[in-house]
Amino acid sequence: MARGRRGSTGKPGRRVTVVGVLAAVALAGAVAGCSGDPAEESPTPRASVALRVTTVEGTAGLDERTRTDLETEVGDVLSRYVVSAFLGDYPREDFVQSFDSFTSGAARRAVRDIDLLTAARFGDATSMRATQLDARLSFLVDGDDVIGTTAGLRFGFEATTGDGGPSPFTMRGRFMLVEEDGTWSVFGYDVSRDDGGPVESGASP
Amino acid sequence: MRTSAARLTIVARLILLLAVVVLLLPDSAARPATFSLTKVESAKHVDFEDGVVWFLALGSDARPGQAVTDGRADAIQLVGVDLGTGNAVGIGVPRDSWVDLPEGFDRINAALPQGGPDLVAAAVADLVGITPDYVFVSGFDGFRDMVGAIGGVEVQASRAFADPEFDLTVEKGPNRFDATEALDYARSRKELPGSDFERSANQQQLMLGILRELRAHENDEGFMEGGALAALGGLDTNLPPTELYRLALAVTQVEPGRVTICVIGGTPLNVGGAEVIEADVTQARRLAADAREDARLQGGCRD
Numbered sequence: 001m002a003r004g005r006r007g008s009t010g011k012p013g014r015r016v017t018v019v020g021v022l023a024a025v026a027l028a029g030a031v032a033g034c035s036g037d038p039a040e041e042s043p044t045p046r047a048s049v050a051l052r053v054t055t056v057e058g059t060a061g062l063d064e065r066t067r068t069d070l071e072t073e074v075g076d077v078l079s080r081y082v083v084s085a086f087l088g089d090y091p092r093e094d095f096v097q098s099f100d101s102f103t104s105g106a107a108r109r110a111v112r113d114i115d116l117l118t119a120a121r122f123g124d125a126t127s128m129r130a131t132q133l134d135a136r137l138s139f140l141v142d143g144d145d146v147i148g149t150t151a152g153l154r155f156g157f158e159a160t161t162g163d164g165g166p167s168p169f170t171m172r173g174r175f176m177l178v179e180e181d182g183t184w185s186v187f188g189y190d191v192s193r194d195d196g197g198p199v200e201s202g203a204s205p
Numbered sequence: 206m207r208t209s210a211a212r213l214t215i216v217a218r219l220i221l222l223l224a225v226v227v228l229l230l231p232d233s234a235a236r237p238a239t240f241s242l243t244k245v246e247s248a249k250h251v252d253f254e255d256g257v258v259w260f261l262a263l264g265s266d267a268r269p270g271q272a273v274t275d276g277r278a279d280a281i282q283l284v285g286v287d288l289g290t291g292n293a294v295g296i297g298v299p300r301d302s303w304v305d306l307p308e309g310f311d312r313i314n315a316a317l318p319q320g321g322p323d324l325v326a327a328a329v330a331d332l333v334g335i336t337p338d339y340v341f342v343s344g345f346d347g348f349r350d351m352v353g354a355i356g357g358v359e360v361q362a363s364r365a366f367a368d369p370e371f372d373l374t375v376e377k378g379p380n381r382f383d384a385t386e387a388l389d390y391a392r393s394r395k396e397l398p399g400s401d402f403e404r405s406a407n408q409q410q411l412m413l414g415i416l417r418e419l420r421a422h423e424n425d426e427g428f429m430e431g432g433a434l435a436a437l438g439g440l441d442t443n444l445p446p447t448e449l450y451r452l453a454l455a456v457t458q459v460e461p462g463r464v465t466i467c468v469i470g471g472t473p474l475n476v477g478g479a480e481v482i483e484a485d486v487t488q489a490r491r492l493a494a495d496a497r498e499d500a501r502l503q504g505g506c507r508d
Contacts, residue, residue: 056426056427057426057427057430057431058427058430058434102252103252104252105252105253105254105255106250106251106252109250109252110250113248113250115246116246116247116248117248136426138426138427138429138430139430140430140433140434140450141434142434142437142438142446145446147433147437147446147447147450148430148433148447148450148451149430150426150427150429150430150454152424152426173247174424176251176451176454178447178450178451179447180447187251187252187253187451187454188249188250188251188252188451188454188455189248189249189250190247190248190249190251190423190424191247191248191249192245192246192247193245193246193247193248194244194245195244
């Protein structure tokens with residue numbers, strides 16, 4: 001059941017201020033990388049950018065504090081996802097745990113799409129950092145009841161592998177979330193993934 | 206001493222020679238030609254329910270100030286959606302279908318004021334053989350609000366007609382309707398040769414048009430939320446708000462090309478001076494058997 005929210009106001013609903021700076025993301029990016037003989041270590045990767053959460057629609061009837069709370073709650077879900085799905089300590093294989101905040105049905109399906117929803121293809125990388133983490137939220141609020149939100153995502157990452165320079169890739173699209181019993185869950189996704197690899201055509205000379 | 210022109214001639218000859226060598230020497234292997242085109246992959250899924258979800262969409266003729274469930278159900282559409290495959294089916298039920306209700310035989314549209322959405326669902330289940338999981342009832346204002354929230358709708362009309370009752374002119378083919386025109390199109394019946402059957406088919410085309418609008422704008426920020434908010438205000442339903450939101454987003458997974466539609470046929474009857482329809486129960490049951498498991502009419506609409 002959607003949770004009732006207090007503090008309705010007549011303030012404008014479009015909110016473009018960056019409100020979420022999530023230390024967990026930046027920290028995870030900064031500590032990413034393999035350990036070993038310092039003499040053999042590659043240069044320390046640059047730190048990940050922070051996740052920026054912006055509300056763009058749907059909160060016109062809510063007061064400032066409630067809006068901030070919503071952004072923080074949804075931002076926390078997205079932050080945990082980014083860390084589990086893309087950052088963390090490399091090399092790694094534990095990408096399947098990235099869907100802890102998904103509904104059971106969405107998680108089952110996400111496992112099938114794990115290559116597009118996580119950095120599983122870069123599991124052998126030596127480090128990973130986020131170059132862009134933007135989430136734009138459109139809320140569905142009925143009176144005081146916050147029902148759900150669509151998060152428009154623009155994520156960019158850079159994987160460092162042992163056999164070459166950084167490999168940039170992006171994930172863009174939407175996550176759909178609902179709030180039930182005070183918990184936000186991802187029940188849908190619609191994303192596109194560009195891993196930067198050129199499409200090759202086998203043309204004979 | 207060579208002049209600069211002579212040096213340029215030598216350089217040009219060397220470049221030409223090099224080009225000839227490059228062109229004539231065979232490659233050791235076929236080389237893929239690389240283009241500046243990157244491969245973008247996509248993934249989409251919306252979790253609602255497994256299997257086919259059946260919902261009953263009712264359009265009430267309740268007048269202003271009247272509860273939508275107090276009006277008669279002049280639009281009765283049974284819709285099945287298989288969110289796993291993206292198939293969907295629409296089965297239109299003629300509103301004048303003569304059915305057995307608790308207060309005696311009556312048109313099926315009288316079930317709404319007699320016993321609410323549950324009685325309409327039960328009457329449809331008796332007729333078709335499929336019990337809807339959810340029932341939505343919309344009144345005139347609610348329908349207008351919903352269509353208005355998505356910016357109008359484009360409808361493919363099977364015929365051109367004009368209905369002076371609604372001051373509505375329809376061209377054959379695509380028509381762009383605003384919210385009021387869309388409602389008028391859904392209600393228009395008297396100028397249609399197929400009367401109630403054809404109106405039901407037009408309502409199905411409206412639903413398809415709305416689906417196309419949702420899919421066309423689903424990536425616009427706030428679009429789906431605006432539509433869902435209008436639906437929350439405009440619908441009487443047994444579906445909780447969070448589930449309605451999830452269903453709205455899930456339905457956009459359905460490609461219009463994977464939707465099959467049919468209106469149940471019937472025979473006109475005169476009962477005590479009232480023109481009613483004896484619905485083709487055999488056809489209705491055949492449609493249900495065909496679509497029950499996969500939300501698809503593979504056997505077509507008619508025999």
